[in-house]
Amino acid sequence: MVNVIMHAITSVETNVKWNGARSEFFRPQRGIRQGDPISPYLFVLCMDKLSHLIMHSVDVGEWRGIKVGRSGPMISHLMFADDLLLFGEASEKQMRCVMNILNKFCLMSGQEVSQEKTSILFSKNVNSGMRDKLLHLSGFREAHDLDKYLGVPLIGRAPKKADYQYLIDQVSNKLAKWKARQLSFARRVTLAKSVLEAVPIYPMMTSRIPQSCLDEIQKIQRNFLWGDTENVRRYHVVRWSVVTMPKDMGGLGLRRLDAMNKACLLKLGWKLNNGATDFWCEVLRGKYGSNNLTIEMNTRSSDSNVWKSLINLRLFLLNNTFWNIGDGCATDAWNKAWIEPGYHVAQHCEVPSYLNGARVSDLVDEDGRWNWQIFRDWMPSNIQGKIAAILPPSAVNGCDEPAGIGGNNNEFSVAAMYENICGFDRRNAQLMWKKTWQLNVTKRVRCFVWLLTYDRLLTNSRKSRMGLGHAMCNYCENVEETTIHVLRDCNLVNY
Numbered sequence: 001m002v003n004v005i006m007h008a009i010t011s012v013e014t015n016v017k018w019n020g021a022r023s024e025f026f027r028p029q030r031g032i033r034q035g036d037p038i039s040p041y042l043f044v045l046c047m048d049k050l051s052h053l054i055m056h057s058v059d060v061g062e063w064r065g066i067k068v069g070r071s072g073p074m075i076s077h078l079m080f081a082d083d084l085l086l087f088g089e090a091s092e093k094q095m096r097c098v099m100n101i102l103n104k105f106c107l108m109s110g111q112e113v114s115q116e117k118t119s120i121l122f123s124k125n126v127n128s129g130m131r132d133k134l135l136h137l138s139g140f141r142e143a144h145d146l147d148k149y150l151g152v153p154l155i156g157r158a159p160k161k162a163d164y165q166y167l168i169d170q171v172s173n174k175l176a177k178w179k180a181r182q183l184s185f186a187r188r189v190t191l192a193k194s195v196l197e198a199v200p201i202y203p204m205m206t207s208r209i210p211q212s213c214l215d216e217i218q219k220i221q222r223n224f225l226w227g228d229t230e231n232v233r234r235y236h237v238v239r240w241s242v243v244t245m246p247k248d249m250g251g252l253g254l255r256r257l258d259a260m261n262k263a264c265l266l267k268l269g270w271k272l273n274n275g276a277t278d279f280w281c282e283v284l285r286g287k288y289g290s291n292n293l294t295i296e297m298n299t300r301s302s303d304s305n306v307w308k309s310l311i312n313l314r315l316f317l318l319n320n321t322f323w324n325i326g327d328g329c330a331t332d333a334w335n336k337a338w339i340e341p342g343y344h345v346a347q348h349c350e351v352p353s354y355l356n357g358a359r360v361s362d363l364v365d366e367d368g369r370w371n372w373q374i375f376r377d378w379m380p381s382n383i384q385g386k387i388a389a390i391l392p393p394s395a396v397n398g399c400d401e402p403a404g405i406g407g408n409n410n411e412f413s414v415a416a417m418y419e420n421i422c423g424f425d426r427r428n429a430q431l432m433w434k435k436t437w438q439l440n441v442t443k444r445v446r447c448f449v450w451l452l453t454y455d456r457l458l459t460n461s462r463k464s465r466m467g468l469g470h471a472m473c474n475y476c477e478n479v480e481e482t483t484i485h486v487l488r489d490c491n492l493v494n495y
């Protein structure tokens with residue numbers, strides 16, 4: 001296998017076009033061919049060796065990474081594709097250890113560390129003498145921030161609008177290529193949704209993007225949808241709050257970015273609270289010393305921004321976690337939602353103090369049925385009715401499990417959470433809208449029908465009500481140009 005791969009990559013001959021003529025063939029000596037489908041795999045295979053070298057060094061106690069919290073994992077390196085982050089103590093010994101391993105790897109692989117693209121970021125506690133020594137030892141330059149990792153800026157403080165200016169720029173750059181006024185409304189809907197909306201999604205999954213930045217992106221999106229240009233502001237005929245409704249509820253299905261950001265972050269909180277073993281979960285648990293986000297938690301100003309965001313959202317998360325009752329042992333009977341999503345008994349009636357802390361499993365009698373004697377004297381009958389509709393807890397049902405928020409199974413669905421945050425209730429979906437979007441015509445026509453349903457065609461009648469000109473039809477005498485006139489009654493239509 002090794003021979004096959006080596007043959008495949010060493011037998012390559014290539015030439016380049018130089019001033020219009022092809023040069024002689026030569027054999028590339030360094031790196032792997034770009035664009036070859038197998039190249040990424042080879043790259044990963046090779047980088048894996050570096051990872052092994054580092055892990056070995058950590059195991060024998062030479063390389064000391066940074067430890068996150070007392071019980072947290074030690075981080076020595078993070079790799080993704082061609083991004084590589086190494087962590088180590090700021091000491092000459094550690095620097096030598098890091099450089100040794102890099103050199104060893106370079107010798108083995110024939111790769112070289114790019115001096116240009118490599119830099120060192122020191123923690124605040126490293127004095128300037130030590131900085132100079134380490135920079136000298138390594139030959140790398142000093143960086144003052146971590147720039148971006150996987151396209152998301154790494155900043156150790158609360159993000160400002162300026163940190164995410166690049167998102168706004170990306171959105172504007174995309175727009176610059178399109179001429180909004182030359183595109184049909186349907187085309188603009190598609191682009192606003194599939195391209196503009198997609199730009200901030202990736203960083204939104206892990207960071208709380210400043211509201212002002214989201215507002216700005218949303219404003220660009222909105223202006224584009226209605227065909228505004230730099231100089232001309234056109235009439236925004238349907239309110240944004242309607243445009244961002246789901247399609248079967250009368251909107252165009254564009255997303256509200258702030259709600260989307262919240263839904264993405266809630267997914268992180270959900271994973272943390274449900275025992276996910278992702279590396280970032282272990283790091284957070286190590287640093288903040290808790291397995292779950294609880295109501296009692298508070299943040300300190302020195303806490304990381306992600307953590308603060310999660311703490312801010314914890315109440316929402318806890319209120320929206322619905323518990324599927326198994327044996328009932330893990331679920332607080334009065335302060336957790338197990339009867340209906342978001343429904344806590346303690347919020348709807350006064351629970352007697354002697355029942356404080358009761359679990360759902362405490363509410364059944366010896367025969368495994370609901371013990372109505374417990375509820376009789378204090379619980380309103382409507383709540384009792386709700387409980388009667390639920391199967392009593394039983395050991396055969398296994399542990400209590402958090403149900404997916406808004407989702408159908410035990411997974412967290414960002415899309416469902418988003419609808420929950422926006423308060424969209426699919427029961428309000430209207431057949432009329434469903435049928436509109438199912439019409440067997442081009443999207444252009446469907447979007448036209450959408451506008452029509454809101455009676456938002458800019459007819460003369462409508463314009464005159466806005467104080468723009470007369471209301472009469474330009475072709476018919478003494479008839480007001482209403483929507484129905486334009487589409488059906490006008491002489492021009494019947495001509």
Ligand SMILES: [Zn+2]
Pocket residue numbers: 473474475476479485489490491492
């Ligand atoms: Zn007419």
